[in-house]
Amino acid sequence: MRKLVYLVASTLDGFIAGPDGTDPTGPGGFWPIPQDYLEHLIAEYPEALPVQAREALGISGPGAHFDCVVEGRKSYEIGLAAGIPDAFPHLRHIVFSRTLTEAPAPAVELVADDPITTIRALKAQGGKDIWLVGGAQLAGALYREIDRIVLKLAPLTIGSGVPIFSAGAEFDPRAWALTDRTVIPSGAMFLTYDR
Numbered sequence: 001m002r003k004l005v006y007l008v009a010s011t012l013d014g015f016i017a018g019p020d021g022t023d024p025t026g027p028g029g030f031w032p033i034p035q036d037y038l039e040h041l042i043a044e045y046p047e048a049l050p051v052q053a054r055e056a057l058g059i060s061g062p063g064a065h066f067d068c069v070v071e072g073r074k075s076y077e078i079g080l081a082a083g084i085p086d087a088f089p090h091l092r093h094i095v096f097s098r099t100l101t102e103a104p105a106p107a108v109e110l111v112a113d114d115p116i117t118t119i120r121a122l123k124a125q126g127g128k129d130i131w132l133v134g135g136a137q138l139a140g141a142l143y144r145e146i147d148r149i150v151l152k153l154a155p156l157t158i159g160s161g162v163p164i165f166s167a168g169a170e171f172d173p174r175a176w177a178l179t180d181r182t183v184i185p186s187g188a189m190f191l192t193y194d195r
């Protein structure tokens with residue numbers, strides 16, 4: 001069965017970005033991307049790299065795990081602000097928004113409907129897994145639909161910021177099975193948890 005996979009980078013204290021909601025991995029950002037981290041991503045999740053990185057690295061072809069990516073409007077707009085209206089042209093690209101009326105790139109699908117209904121329909125269609133980019137608000141809305149979490153856990157704490165799930169997500173404890181793990185020399189861990 002096709003899974004919804006929340007593949008997300010987190011600090012040790014459970015944040016996916018700083019309080020201002022900007023991209024912390026960009027130039028001057030506080031979140032370093034070591035070479036071995038990048039190499040692991042290239043080897044395992046080449047489809048999770050944005051188009052400009054894939055082109056620079058000579059990566060092409062379909063995804064190893066995913067053929068579809070879903071993200072919230074605020075996460076999408078980070079790429080948009082950097083001049084990249086479709087960071088993942090190699091995947092079906094869905095952006096959830098109730099305020100955007102026109103997709104900035106022809107292949108980007110805007111969805112204003114309930115994300116749960118949309119994800120259930122995508123799962124029923126079959127195919128490779130669906131990558132949930134985030135952010136916290138969309139992940140909170142889809143909390144119950146997530147089948148796998150792949151945490152890219154950085155050896156970093158920041159004290160406060162955007163959490164893995166938005167503070168508005170409902171309280172609903174769930175147990176997860178650790179099904180894969182990789183520790184890389186620079187100190188990050190890639191942890192796969194399945195429902």
Ligand SMILES: NC(=O)c1ccc[n+]([C@@H]2O[C@H](COP(=O)([O-])OP(=O)(O)OC[C@H]3O[C@@H](n4cnc5c(N)ncnc54)[C@H](OP(=O)(O)O)[C@@H]3O)[C@@H](O)[C@H]2O)c1
Pocket residue numbers: 007008009010015016017018020021022023024071072073074075076078096097098099100111112113114115133134135136137138139141162166
């Ligand atoms: N570390 C990582 O791997 C990672 C990954 C992704 C994002 N991030 C970070 O996460 C932050 C953004 O996260 P965020 O939580 O602020 O925002 P977000 O989840 O990316 O986007 C929120 C927006 O998505 C739309 N949305 C959310 N729930 C919806 C629903 N139920 N139905 C329809 N539309 C819905 C709404 O758009 P409208 O307002 O247009 O309706 C909402 O304002 C950024 O700082 C980004 O850098 C980090």
